[in-house]
Every structure is written in C-alpha cells, then in structure tokens.
Amino acid sequence: MSQPVNSAEPAEPARATVNYLNHDRGVWSWLTTIDHKRIGIMYLVSVLLAFLIGGIFAMAVRIELLTPDPTIMGANTYNRMFTLHGVVMIFLFMIPAIPGVFGNFMLPLMLGAKDVAFPKLNLLSIYLYWTGAILAVSGMIMGGADTGWTFYAPYSTSTPETLFPVLLGVFILGFSSIVTGLNFIVTIHTLRAPGMGWMRLPLFVWGIYATSIIQVLATPVIGLTVMLVGIEKVAGFGLFDATRGGDPVLFQHMFWFYSHPAVYIMVLPSMAVVSEAIAAFSRKNIFGYKMIAYSSLGIAFVGFFAWGHHMFVSGQSTFENGAFAVISMFVGVFTAIKVFNWVGTLYRGSIVVSTPLIYICGFLFFIVFGGMTGIAVATVSLDVHWHDTYFVVAHFHFIMVGAVIMAFLIALHYWFPKMFGRMYHEGWGMVAAGFIVLGFNATFIPQFLLGNAGMPRRYYMYPERFQALNVASTAGASLLAIGFVIILIYLTFALVRGKRAVDNPWDSRGYEWLSASPPPKHNFAEQPIITQDAHSYQNPGEEVEHVVI
Amino acid sequence: MNDIMRKLLWLPDQASTFAPSVDHLHYFVITVTMLASVATGLLAFGFFFKYRERTPNASTPIVNPSVRFELGVIGVPLFFFLLWFVQGYRDYVWYTTPPGNTMDIYVMGKKWMWKFSYGGEGPNAIGTIHVPADRPVRLLMTSRDVIHSFYVPDFRIKQDVLPGRYTETWFEATKPGRYQILCAEYCGTWHSQMWGEIVVMPGPEFDAWLADQRRGLSDRVDTGGDDGASFHGSIVEYGKKIAMAQGCLKCHSVTGEPHIGPTWLDLYRRTETLETGEKVVADEAYLTDSMIDPRAKIVKGYKPVMPTFKGRLAAPEAAALVEFIKSLRSTSLENVPSKEAVYEPASK
Numbered sequence: 001m002s003q004p005v006n007s008a009e010p011a012e013p014a015r016a017t018v019n020y021l022n023h024d025r026g027v028w029s030w031l032t033t034i035d036h037k038r039i040g041i042m043y044l045v046s047v048l049l050a051f052l053i054g055g056i057f058a059m060a061v062r063i064e065l066l067t068p069d070p071t072i073m074g075a076n077t078y079n080r081m082f083t084l085h086g087v088v089m090i091f092l093f094m095i096p097a098i099p100g101v102f103g104n105f106m107l108p109l110m111l112g113a114k115d116v117a118f119p120k121l122n123l124l125s126i127y128l129y130w131t132g133a134i135l136a137v138s139g140m141i142m143g144g145a146d147t148g149w150t151f152y153a154p155y156s157t158s159t160p161e162t163l164f165p166v167l168l169g170v171f172i173l174g175f176s177s178i179v180t181g182l183n184f185i186v187t188i189h190t191l192r193a194p195g196m197g198w199m200r201l202p203l204f205v206w207g208i209y210a211t212s213i214i215q216v217l218a219t220p221v222i223g224l225t226v227m228l229v230g231i232e233k234v235a236g237f238g239l240f241d242a243t244r245g246g247d248p249v250l251f252q253h254m255f256w257f258y259s260h261p262a263v264y265i266m267v268l269p270s271m272a273v274v275s276e277a278i279a280a281f282s283r284k285n286i287f288g289y290k291m292i293a294y295s296s297l298g299i300a301f302v303g304f305f306a307w308g309h310h311m312f313v314s315g316q317s318t319f320e321n322g323a324f325a326v327i328s329m330f331v332g333v334f335t336a337i338k339v340f341n342w343v344g345t346l347y348r349g350s351i352v353v354s355t356p357l358i359y360i361c362g363f364l365f366f367i368v369f370g371g372m373t374g375i376a377v378a379t380v381s382l383d384v385h386w387h388d389t390y391f392v393v394a395h396f397h398f399i400m401v402g403a404v405i406m407a408f409l410i411a412l413h414y415w416f417p418k419m420f421g422r423m424y425h426e427g428w429g430m431v432a433a434g435f436i437v438l439g440f441n442a443t444f445i446p447q448f449l450l451g452n453a454g455m456p457r458r459y460y461m462y463p464e465r466f467q468a469l470n471v472a473s474t475a476g477a478s479l480l481a482i483g484f485v486i487i488l489i490y491l492t493f494a495l496v497r498g499k500r501a502v503d504n505p506w507d508s509r510g511y512e513w514l515s516a517s518p519p520p521k522h523n524f525a526e527q528p529i530i531t532q533d534a535h536s537y538q539n540p541g542e543e544v545e546h547v548v549i
Numbered sequence: 550m551n552d553i554m555r556k557l558l559w560l561p562d563q564a565s566t567f568a569p570s571v572d573h574l575h576y577f578v579i580t581v582t583m584l585a586s587v588a589t590g591l592l593a594f595g596f597f598f599k600y601r602e603r604t605p606n607a608s609t610p611i612v613n614p615s616v617r618f619e620l621g622v623i624g625v626p627l628f629f630f631l632l633w634f635v636q637g638y639r640d641y642v643w644y645t646t647p648p649g650n651t652m653d654i655y656v657m658g659k660k661w662m663w664k665f666s667y668g669g670e671g672p673n674a675i676g677t678i679h680v681p682a683d684r685p686v687r688l689l690m691t692s693r694d695v696i697h698s699f700y701v702p703d704f705r706i707k708q709d710v711l712p713g714r715y716t717e718t719w720f721e722a723t724k725p726g727r728y729q730i731l732c733a734e735y736c737g738t739w740h741s742q743m744w745g746e747i748v749v750m751p752g753p754e755f756d757a758w759l760a761d762q763r764r765g766l767s768d769r770v771d772t773g774g775d776d777g778a779s780f781h782g783s784i785v786e787y788g789k790k791i792a793m794a795q796g797c798l799k800c801h802s803v804t805g806e807p808h809i810g811p812t813w814l815d816l817y818r819r820t821e822t823l824e825t826g827e828k829v830v831a832d833e834a835y836l837t838d839s840m841i842d843p844r845a846k847i848v849k850g851y852k853p854v855m856p857t858f859k860g861r862l863a864a865p866e867a868a869a870l871v872e873f874i875k876s877l878r879s880t881s882l883e884n885v886p887s888k889e890a891v892y893e894p895a896s897k
Contacts, residue, residue: 075738155695242713284609314709315716318645322638329630336626346596350607365590372582375630379637385705388733449559454702456733459741545610
C-alpha cells in the first residue's frame with residue numbers, strides 16, 4: 001500500500017502495484033480464472049458486445065420505420081431484425097448485465113468475502129453464457145428466426161424458419177442464469193463478514209438476493225417452454241395445435257410465467273444499484289433501509305402472480321383478467337415505496353453533482369413514468385386499446401432502457417474507479433448523460449403517442465398517419481446512439497490513459513470500497529469486520545442530528 | 550376538454566359507445582402519471598441544488614420515515630391504483646358483456662386477411678364489413694392458422710383471434726364512416742398489412758344495403774378464396790348442406806323429435822344439464838366445442854357416441870353449422886332441456 005507505482009508520474013497517489021488485473025497475465029489466465037472480479041470483467045466485455053449488436057439491430061429497425069413503405073429492407077428481414085434485437089437485448093444483455101457484471105464483481109467485496117461460494121460454478125456460468133450466446137446469435141442469423149423474442153405458438157411452431165439453435169441457446173442461457181443465481185444465494189447466506197447481520201446487508205446485496213431467487217425459481221420454466229416449442233417443431237406432438245387437441249394459448253401462460261418475473265430479474269438489480277449510488281452521492285444514510293430491502297422481496301414474490309396481465313385480450317376469462325389486474329397494482333406499490341425512499345435519501349444530503357447523479361435524476365423520472373404507465377396498461381379497459389401497440393413498447397422500454405440502462409450506466413461510472421483504478425473525464429461524462437437522457441425521451445415519448453394513435457407493434461409498413469411520430473422517434477434514437485458513442489470513447493480513453501484513482505474517490509461508505517481499487521487478487525489484506533450499518537455516513541463517535549419525517 | 554385531450558394524446562376518433570369511457574379514464578391515469586413523474590424528477594433535481602455539497606465530507610443528519618409517512622407512501626399510490634382498477638374493470642366487464650340483441654357477424658382471420666360472414670341471411674365478404682350505426686354488433690371470431698388480433702383503434706376494441714377456438718367481441722358504432730381494422734398480434738411476413746375496413750352506415754341505409762345484397766346473392770358469383778367464402782348463398786343454407794354431408798342429421802333431429810343426440814330445434818341458448826350435474830348454456834362456444842370434443846360435455850341421458858369432427862370441419866364450416874342450429878327456432882318460446890334419448894330411426 002505504500003510504493004508509488006510509477007516514478008515517472010510522482011504526483012500519483014500511492015497504491016498497491018499488484019492487483020487482480022495484473023497479478024497474472026495472458027489470455028489463458030483469464031479464460032481459466034475463478035476470480036469473481038475477472039469473471040465480472042469478462043461479463044462486462046460480453047454484455048457490452050451484446051449491447052452493441054442489439055443496438056445496431058435497433059437502429060436498423062428505426063431506420064426502416066422512417067417511411068410507411070419499405071425503406072431499406074424487406075418484410076422478412078425486418079421481422080428478423082426485431083427478433084434479433086429482442087432476443088439479444090433481453091437474454092444476452094438485460095438479464096445478465098447487472099448481476100453478471102456488477103453482481104459478480106461487487107457482491108463478494110460487499111460481503112467482505114474472498115470470492116463467491118462456488119468459484120468454479122461461477123466460471124461455468126460464463127461459459128454457458130458464451131455457448132448460449134453464440135448458438136442463439138449465429139442460429140438466428142443463419143436460421144432466420146422471425147418470431148419475435150416472445151416465440152408465440154402456434155406461430156413459432158408453424159414458421160418454416162429454423163428455430164432450434166435459438167431455442168437451445170435460450171435454454172443454455174437459462175442455465176447460466178440459474179447457476180449465477182444459486183451461487184449468489186449461497187454466497188449471501190454463508191460468506192458474510194463477521195458483524196454483518198441481515199439488516200446490515202448493503203441494499204445492492206438485497207436487490208441481488210431477491211433477483212437470484214427469481215432466477216432460480218422462474219428460469220426453469222422458460223427452459224421447459226422453449227424445449228416444448230423445440231420438440232413440437234421437430235416431432236410435432238400438437239401441444240399448441242388446436243386441430244390436434246392442443247391449446248394455442250397454453251404457450252403464453254408458460255412463457256409469461258417466466259417472462260414477467262424476468263422483468264424483475266432485470267429491474268431489481270437496477271433498483272439495487274440506484275439505492276447504493278444515491279446514498280454514496282448524497283453522503284447520507286439511506287432513508288427507509290428496511291422498506292427498500294423488503295420491497296425488493298415483495299416485488300420478487302408478487303411478480304410471480306401477475307403474468308396474466310400480458311394476456312388481457314387473449315381470450316382469458318373476465319374474472320382472471322380482474323384478478324391479474326389487482327395483483328399487478330401491488331407491484332406498483334412496492335416500486336412507489338422505493339421511489340419515495342430514494343428521493344427521501346436526497347433530502348438534506350450533501351449532494352455531489354456528478355455524472356452518475358444525472359443518470360439517477362433520469363432514472364427517477366423514467367421509473368415513475370414507466371412504472372405508472374405499467375399501472376395504466378394493467379388497467380384492463382385501457383389495455384384493450386393499448387395491448388400490442390407502441391404504447392406497450394414505449395412502456396417497457398421506459399423500464400428496460402430508461403431504468404435498467406440508466407442503472408447500468410450509474411454502476412459503470414460509480415464503480416469504474418473500483419474496477420480499473422482510473423477516473424473517466426467528468427465533463428464528457430455529463431455531456432454524454434445529457435445526450436442519453438434527452439435522446440431517450442425523444443425516442444420513446446413519440447412511441448407512447450403512436451400507441452395511443454393505434455399503431456400495433458412489429459409493423460413493417462404502417463398507415464401514413466403514423467409517419468411523423470416515427471420520424472421523431474428515429475431522430476431521438478440517433479441522439480441516444482451519439483450518447484453511447486461518446487461514452488465508449490471516453491471510457492476507452494480512461495481505461496488506457498485515465499487519471500489514476502485513489503482507493504475511494506467518492507468517499508463512499510459502501511463496504512466494497514474497503515479494499516484497494518483495483519482490489520488485490522484476494523480482495524482484502526485482512527478480514528474486514530463490520531461495525532456499522534450499511535450506508536452509514538455517521539463517523540464513529542460523531543453526534544449527528546436525527547430527524548423523523 | 551375531451552377534444553383537446555384527445556388531440557394532445559393523438560388518440561383516434563371516438564366512434565363507438567365504448568370509446569368515450571376508455572378515453573376519460575385514460576386522461577385521468579395519464580395526467581396523474583405525468584404529474585407524478587415530472588414532480589419526482591423535479592424534486593430530485595431541486596434537491597441537487599438545495600442540498601448540494603457545500604463542504605467536502607460534510608456530516609448529514611440521519612433521516613428516518615415515521616409510521617405515518619410509511620403508511621402514506623403505501624396508501625396514496627394504492628388508493629389511485631385501486632381506483633383505476635375499479636373504474637377500468639367496471640368498463641371492461643361492460644365491454645365483455647354484449648347485449649342480447651346483437652347482430653352477429655362471423656370473422657375468420659387468416660394470413661393475412663379478414664373474412665366475414667353475416668349471421669342469419671347475409672353476404673360473405675373479404676376485408677370490408679358493413680355495419681349499422683347505433684345497433685350493437687357482435688363478432689364471433691376464429692383463426693384458420695396462427696393467432697391474430699382484431700383491432701379497431703377508433704372503437705377502442707381489440708380481441709385475439711385464436712385457431713380452434715371462438716372468441717367474441719362487440720361494439721356499437723356511433724358515427725357513420727370508414728374505420729380501419731388492424732391485426733395486432735404478430736402473425737408473420739405481412740402482419741403489418743393485415744388490414745380491413747368497417748363501413749358504418751346509418752341504420753336505414755344499412756337495411757337497404759343488406760336487402761340489396763340478398764337480392765343479388767343467388768346469382769352472385771363469389772370469386773373469393775376457398776372454404777366458406779366460395780359457397781353461393783346464405784351461411785344458414787351452407788350450414789344445412791354441411792349438416793347433411795357430414796351426417797349430423799343421422800343423430801340430431803331438427804324438428805324437436807327425440808333421437809340419438811339432442812334435437813337441434815331451439816338448441817341455441819338452451820340450458821342443458823350435463824351428466825356431471827353441471828348446467829351449461831348451449832352458446833356458440835359450447836356448440837363448437839361439442840363438434841371438436843363431443844365427449845367432454847355430454848348432456849344428461851345421452852350416450853357418448855358422437856365421433857369427433859376435429860380436422861373434419863374447417864372453421865367456417867363449424868361457424869355455418871352453428872348458424873344453421875341458431876336458425877332452428879320453434880314458435881314456442883319455451884326453453885326446456887332435452888328429453889330422453891330414443892334409439893329408433895327418426896320418422897321423417
């Protein structure tokens with residue numbers, strides 16, 4: 001901890017010379033590593049690549065929709081494009097992004113552990129991810145899957161396109177997700193540092209814990225479901241085929257039984273990141289710790305019983321629709337609790353305005369608007385008009401891009417010095433954040449209006465009255481893309497030439513900052529002992545004002 | 550106010566009795582949503598300035614929520630959410646309960662077109678249907694291939710159309726005009742072109758149009774497509790022909806006489822008691838289910854001897870049979886359950 005790294009740059013802070021990044025070199029040392037931090041970095045590279053691919057398909061879709069008639073591609077190509085966009089973004093980016101990258105990297109650090117409970121299983125999970133990813137993407141490009149990411153039967157069972165590699169890919173990706181979840185659950189139960197009771201867990205850990213439970217319980221169902229579609233396509237059992245006694249709606253029940261909780265697999269980690277970052281950047285004890293922690297578990301639980309709100313116009317009975325609608329309202333309440341607590345944490349803080357904070361501000365707006373439009377589409381009579389239109393597309397992009405990607409960017413900026421020991425350029429960070437928050441609004445607010453106007457989703461050609469809003473949305477998407485390119489440039493620059501960071505540049509009280517940045521191979525020089533509550537900005541022995549509102 | 554909101558939100562015309570109630574709730578929900586999200590964003594932004602860092606590493610107070618605050622943050626959103634649920638569900642129940650006096654139209658979706666047959670005596674059509682204004686119209690819908698979804702934005706109605714099953718929706722158009730039908734459930738290459746049109750005519754004009762269509766029906770040469778649409782005549786006649794060709798009438802009488810199967814006379818909407826003691830109303834769903842899976846719901850006193858017609862009846866043929874059954878009404882208005890079975894040949 002005492003030697004200057006480089007005598008040519010004497011102004012730099014003292015730091016350990018050997019860390020997890022450089023203790024061992026060469027590609028092989030990475031491919032065979034069981035270090036949770038290196039696995040996290042490999043996830044980071046992989047999900048960023050997936051995000052790039054998914055983003056390119058998204059831009060292709062947006063460009064095609066500039067005109068009501070064919071613009072740059074044919075109908076079948078368009079159908080493949082949005083399928084690729086959906087599958088890549090959901091299964092290869094959204095689901096593994098925060099747990100795979102930041103969960104892997106931060107969780108053991110936050111718990112004061114050397115690694116996760118099963119390091120080899122952890123390595124297996126990324127190999128499963130790569131196998132699934134390669135199968136799914138190459139399978140879609142060569143086989144031409146055109147079903148959308150939802151694979152609805154009987155369309156998927158009757159399309160002439162090859163689906164088997166994609167389905168197998170999704171099946172294997174599911175195992176990657178289960179293995180990660182299982183590993184995290186066991187780690188949280190068994191590897192907490194001395195003094196860390198459950199009520200001292202950092203809120204990021206609570207969020208990841210709730211997520212892992214869903215991953216373990218719900219993911220087998222998607223595996224089963226895609227397997228049934230695969231069997232149906234190959235062997236033709238007629239499970240979803242009405243002419244042979246099958247049930248054409250059965251698939252949707254099974255699919256959404258996973259895919260609705262999967263929304264929370266994506267959203268809960270993003271909420272967890274915000275809980276961490278908002279405490280760090282307002283230098284304040286988190287407001288309503290228990291409410292935030294329990295509401296994560298509440299969302300995970302209630303999320304299992306809300307799937308039918310995806311099927312209000314599927315022919316489901318009026319009673320079932322009512323039941324699913326009421327249950328969906330409760331998910332909204334849990335989210336509302338969190339929002340109040342985040343804003344409450346800012347109250348009377350000592351707020352450091354920085355790049356992650358811009359994203360937090362965007363996040364709060366997006367999660368409230370996205371969440372409440374979710375309540376709107378769960379209101380049955382309104383959903384009849386909005387179902388399967390761009391309103392729904394805009395709603396879930398508000399949650400998945402607005403909330404999840406904002407949180408991913410918050411995490412990336414907040415933990416960048418932790419992971420790489422370097423700082424990014426704050427000015428460029430703010431510029432990019434501005435592009436992204438504005439570009440995001442410009443992309444998706446027109447899509448809400450398109451849905452109101454009645455444009456169904458997955459439309460290659462559309463009536464001319466929808467063109468103005470489509471052009472506006474594509475223009476917004478360009479701003480969003482510019483924002484991401486700026487981030488790519490300054491972060492790459494920071495990685496190579498960025499200013500060296502001190503161990504805890506934000507003066508955060510998160511436990512993960514107790515180790516050096518970047519951390520040494522085994523995380524801590526000695527076993528940390530936890531004596532304070534999580535996110536406590538009270539100095540030992542210091543008297544601070546207690547306020548109850 | 551209604552019109553300003555509607556235009557601000559880019560909503561289409563309100564051309565059905567259902568549309569205004571949907572839109573009013575929409576305005577309420579979306580206004581609260583916008584206020585809440587902008588207020589949250591602005592409050593956070595305001596806090597950034599008000600509570601910005603003045604001295605590095607300043608100590609901050611520990612702020613905790615009181616029980617009253619906690620109950621408030623749970624109670625206020627829950628109040629709004631449940632209020633919207635109650636209003637929305639009440640409207641939805643109204644929307645899923647068609648009145649008794651509807652005019653029925655059969656709809657068949659297939660890649661990538663909509664086909665229509667009028668219940669009772671009426672023409673078949675592809676792509677365009679004519680309906681009267683200010684009269685309830687019920688659509689009985691099925692698909693020949695994959696799942697489609699029948700969507701009329703101006704009416705605010707949407708219902709998935711499933712293969713092998715009948716789903717229904719209804720509307721009462723309020724303004725004469727032409728309204729677009731869109732397919733809202735992804736169904737392949739030309740999903741985005743699976744459009745149709747509803748032509749709403751003033752009542753008397755519609756009656757004249759229908760009479761005109763019927764006059765021309767007998768000598769009209771219908772060139773459209775396969776199955777039901779190629780039959781030159783009313784759907785009831787078509788149903789009768791199928792009933793004879795498929796051998797239905799060997800077991801079901803149309804005169805009210807008891808036979809191997811329940812008589813078809815007055816069968817439609819009759820309340821039948823099943824073997825299990827359960828009571829069912831013989832509606833469109835029950836009749837079509839019984840063709841496809843006859844042993845699932847056997848009327849009390851009858852033997853499960855009917856073979857399945859699964860795969861032997863195309864969807865429009867099943868629809869035509871149902872229409873034929875619906876046309877068989879005795880003059881008596883009694884609605885009595887089927888009598889005991891008789892295993893003698895029915896006298897002609």
